[in-house]
Amino acid sequence: MGVHRCRRCQADSVIYMRQHRLALCEPHFVEWVERMTLGFIKKHRMFEPEDRVLVAVSGGKDSLSLWSILLKLGYQADGLYIDLGIDAGCGYSKRSGEHVAKFALQVVPGAKLHLLDLAALYGKTVPEMAGRRKGGRRKLCSVCGLVKRHEMNRAARELGYSVIATGHNLDDEAAVLFGNVLHWEAEYLVRQSPVLPADDLGLVKRAKPLARFYERETAAYAIVGNIDYIVDECPFSLGATSLRLKEVLNSMEDRSAGTKLNFYFSFLRARDNSLFPGYERPDLNPCCKCGQATGASGLCAFCRLV
Amino acid sequence: MGVHRCRRCQADSVIYMRQHRLALCEPHFVEWVERMTLGFIKKHRMFEPEDRVLVAVSGGKDSLSLWSILLKLGYQADGLYIDLGIDAGCGYSKRSGEHVAKFALQVVPGAKLHLLDLAALYGKTVPEMAGRRKGGRRKLCSVCGLVKRHEMNRAARELGYSVIATGHNLDDEAAVLFGNVLHWEAEYLVRQSPVLPADDLGLVKRAKPLARFYERETAAYAIVGNIDYIVDECPFSLGATSLRLKEVLNSMEDRSAGTKLNFYFSFLRARDNSLFPGYERPDLNPCCKCGQATGASGLCAFCRLV
Numbered sequence: 001m002g003v004h005r006c007r008r009c010q011a012d013s014v015i016y017m018r019q020h021r022l023a024l025c026e027p028h029f030v031e032w033v034e035r036m037t038l039g040f041i042k043k044h045r046m047f048e049p050e051d052r053v054l055v056a057v058s059g060g061k062d063s064l065s066l067w068s069i070l071l072k073l074g075y076q077a078d079g080l081y082i083d084l085g086i087d088a089g090c091g092y093s094k095r096s097g098e099h100v101a102k103f104a105l106q107v108v109p110g111a112k113l114h115l116l117d118l119a120a121l122y123g124k125t126v127p128e129m130a131g132r133r134k135g136g137r138r139k140l141c142s143v144c145g146l147v148k149r150h151e152m153n154r155a156a157r158e159l160g161y162s163v164i165a166t167g168h169n170l171d172d173e174a175a176v177l178f179g180n181v182l183h184w185e186a187e188y189l190v191r192q193s194p195v196l197p198a199d200d201l202g203l204v205k206r207a208k209p210l211a212r213f214y215e216r217e218t219a220a221y222a223i224v225g226n227i228d229y230i231v232d233e234c235p236f237s238l239g240a241t242s243l244r245l246k247e248v249l250n251s252m253e254d255r256s257a258g259t260k261l262n263f264y265f266s267f268l269r270a271r272d273n274s275l276f277p278g279y280e281r282p283d284l285n286p287c288c289k290c291g292q293a294t295g296a297s298g299l300c301a302f303c304r305l306v
Numbered sequence: 307m308g309v310h311r312c313r314r315c316q317a318d319s320v321i322y323m324r325q326h327r328l329a330l331c332e333p334h335f336v337e338w339v340e341r342m343t344l345g346f347i348k349k350h351r352m353f354e355p356e357d358r359v360l361v362a363v364s365g366g367k368d369s370l371s372l373w374s375i376l377l378k379l380g381y382q383a384d385g386l387y388i389d390l391g392i393d394a395g396c397g398y399s400k401r402s403g404e405h406v407a408k409f410a411l412q413v414v415p416g417a418k419l420h421l422l423d424l425a426a427l428y429g430k431t432v433p434e435m436a437g438r439r440k441g442g443r444r445k446l447c448s449v450c451g452l453v454k455r456h457e458m459n460r461a462a463r464e465l466g467y468s469v470i471a472t473g474h475n476l477d478d479e480a481a482v483l484f485g486n487v488l489h490w491e492a493e494y495l496v497r498q499s500p501v502l503p504a505d506d507l508g509l510v511k512r513a514k515p516l517a518r519f520y521e522r523e524t525a526a527y528a529i530v531g532n533i534d535y536i537v538d539e540c541p542f543s544l545g546a547t548s549l550r551l552k553e554v555l556n557s558m559e560d561r562s563a564g565t566k567l568n569f570y571f572s573f574l575r576a577r578d579n580s581l582f583p584g585y586e587r588p589d590l591n592p593c594c595k596c597g598q599a600t601g602a603s604g605l606c607a608f609c610r611l612v
Contacts, residue, residue, distance in 0.1 A: 181487050182565065184572035186581045244561065248554060255550065263488050270490035277583040 015220050019258035026224045033221050037069050037209050044195045046207035047163045053077045053207075054114075054161035056152050057103075059096030059230040061222035062167030064103050066210055068225060070165065071108055077165070078112040079104055080155050082148060085118055085125025088235035093125075099230045107227065114159065116151055122306045127236075129305050140236050143305065150302035153292060156204040168208040171215040174260040175245040177267055182245075190276045194268070201284055201293035214260065321526050325564035332530045339527045343375050343515050350501045352513035353469045359383045359513075360420075360467035362458050363409075365402030365536040367528035368473030370409050372516055374531060376471065377414055383471070384418040385410055386461050388454060391424055391431025394541035399431075405536045413533065420465065422457060428612045433542075435611050446542050449611065456608035459598060462510040474514040477521040480566040481551040483573055488551075496582045500574070507590055507599035520566065 004016045004023035011025035024032055040046075047053055053070060057063040057079045070077035081100045086093045097115070104113040119125050130143040156164050173192070180188045194212075198205040210218055222229050237243060252259045284293040287300035294300035310322045310329035317331035330338055346352075353359055359376060363369040363385045376383035387406045392399045403421070410419040425431050436449040462470050479498070486494045500518075504511040516524055528535050543549060558565045590599040593606035600606035 182569050182572075184569075184576035184581070186576050186579065189581070248558060252554060259488065263490075266488075266490035270492050273492065274583060275490070275492045275495070276581060 015217075015224075017214075017217065019214070019253075019261050029220065030224055033213065033217065034069055034072060036212060038073050040194070040212050041073075041207070041209050044193075044207070046165070046195050046209060047075065047205075049074060049076070051076065051163050052161045053163045053165050054152070054156045054159065055079050055165045056148070056167070057081050057100050057113075058167070059099035059103075060167065061227065061229040061231075062169050062172075062210055062215075062218045064100070064107075064167075064227050064229050065218050065222045065225070066165060066167040067103075067108060067111070068227065069221075070209070071111060078114065078161070079108075080114045080116065080152060082151050083115065083117040083119070084144060084147070086127060086234065086236065087125075088127075090232070090235060092232070092235055096230050099228060102228060114155060116155060118147065118151070124306060141240055141242075144236075146301055146305070150290075150292065150300070153202070153204050154290065157202055161204065162198075163205045163207055165207050165209055167210055167218070169210050169213050169215045169218050170260055170264055171246055171249070172242075173208070173211045174249055174264045175242050177264060178245045178249060179241060186276075190271075192267075193271075199281075199284075199293065201286060202291065203293055211264070212261075321523075321530075323520075323523065325520070325559075325567050336527065336530055339519065339523065340375055340378060342518060344379050346500070346518050347379075347513070347515050350499075350513070352471070352501050352515060353381065353511075355380060355382070357382065357469050358467045359469045359471050360458070360462045360465065361385050361471045362454070362473070363387050363406050363419075364473070365405035365409075366473065367533065367535040367537075368475050368478075368516055368521075368524045370406070370413075370473075370533050370535050371524050371528045371531070372471060372473040373409075373417070374413060374533065375527075376515070377417060384420065384467070385414075386420045386422065386458060388457055389421065389423040389425070390450060390453070392433060392540065392542065393431075394433075396538070396541060398538070398541055402536050405534060408534060420461060422461060424453065424457070430612060447546055447548075450542075452607055452611070456596075456598065456606070459508075459510050460596065463508055467510065468504075469511045469513055471513050471515055473516055473524070475516050475519050475521045475524050476566055476570060477552055477555070478548075479514070479517045480555055480570045481548050483570060484551045484555060485547060492582075496577075498573075499577075505590075505599065507592060508597065509599055517570070518567075 003012060004014050005012050006014050006023060006025035006028055008028045009025060014023040014025050015029045016023045053075055055063065055067045055070065055077050057067055059081070067077055067079055079100065081097055083097055084093050100113065104111065126144045126147055127140060129147065130140040152164050173194075177189075177192055180192060194208045196206045213221075233243075249260050249263075282295050284295055285297055286292065287294045287303055288298055289303040290300060292300055292302070309318060310320050311318050312320050312329060312331035312334055314334045315331060320329040320331050321335045322329045359381055361369065361373045361376060361383050363373055365387070373383055373385055385406065387403055389403055390399050406419065410417065432450045432453055433446060435453065436446040458470050479500075483495075483498055486498060500514045502512045519527075539549075555566050555569075588601050590601055591603055592598065593600045593609055594604055595609040596606060598606055598608070
């Protein structure tokens, strides 16, 4: 192979993206990430400059990079940090929140950061909510996802944001797709998309502007940009199915560069070319307590939980 | 776990099927395989007792087991062996043919075995046909598949069989499905099925009665039944994509028994529940030389090859 040089300026200190056979020096890599993100936002009509975007930030590399990129691209992007109350002996949520707060102060001082503390609002942390459920800790990840989706949506509605942006990267999306394919869960498959539209029951539009980037690319972007993110994975995610699926995809990627990219993008193309028939969303009703859309009659899953 | 005992007769020498949590002694295993095959044939309306079935036999465990099972179940099943002319320094086709001939004479003496020798018919073996193509040996597997499909169909039509049965097992089908999913090849995905109907351009109905069995189950059936099959894989299959995909699926199966079964059957269910829209077959024409259906105008891919 020889030494890689930046395709733009021939510099010899580069970030090499094997799946694209593309080597770029740090400044050109940053420029590339931002330009590709802009293209992806436009292609999927995620949002316009006049939209108020709420970025769900966890303190990790993806969401902090996303917030930074959106602001650099000129979008109106504020942050939302949900304190899930995960301690697990390492003060995980507390440390995550500190990374977010520091980032907001130092890197994006013009933007707003909204803080939402589950324990203060509902008297319970996510592990406490999950602990009361059958399945206990094994269900924690699904409870956590449910809570985050509900609270992101509630916050966006109450604060007047038209779009929620999350930092999901290609590795995340490919793993979810792989999981959905292993069980052929039609409803999830048909709905998996880098952008989900708003509905008339108060679901706010959601977008994943980084879904075209490998995890190592978002990590490189964060490192190059001196973004001080929380490196640890959530302590509860160890052994989670999503990590196992990522391992399998990583081993396939190692053998054949571009596997994840092709898997995800060929899926999006097949979907756009009507591989699946028109998806009929099941009838939804407003939750009788919080008002958010639910397939259940009466209380939504979140309100039954808290 | 303790020692497994036969679920039927409590015998302690058993074949254990982890994905079904089912242990059966040898006689009950054989009975189980045959009963499940019958159920699968009926469920997918593969063929009826009055159909004349042509079993494509390679000399391997799957196809020889299939032939034996179909006869035991009372179907009219004859064999077709295609001598592909693969030598590869180990006389692969020659040895395979010997296994088939011996099996036909000793195990199913009432059935007919049709032999078809490519080199005698077309003056070329499969490696010779593939060698003339761009891509050479790497294309050999696809040329071999093309040739087998063409010749099986031609033989079935000329000899008056209404169905072609092949020995594909669950590992084969899951690997093909996995490959199709990795690239979201809509046309292949939509058509992947344990049974493919005949069409009015002379395509004979095809069925895969063993597609619900793991490879280790068809191997166990062959071993228990003293079927003397060729154990080696085709020497050209080493490094083939399908083997890599099988490895990945095997590693997932090791971690979670039933992965392959769930993957394949949830796909079939999703398809039956209209996950995919009505498939519009592209317009086909009869080949101007052999008369078999082709998407090309003029010569079909097989006739262009030979």
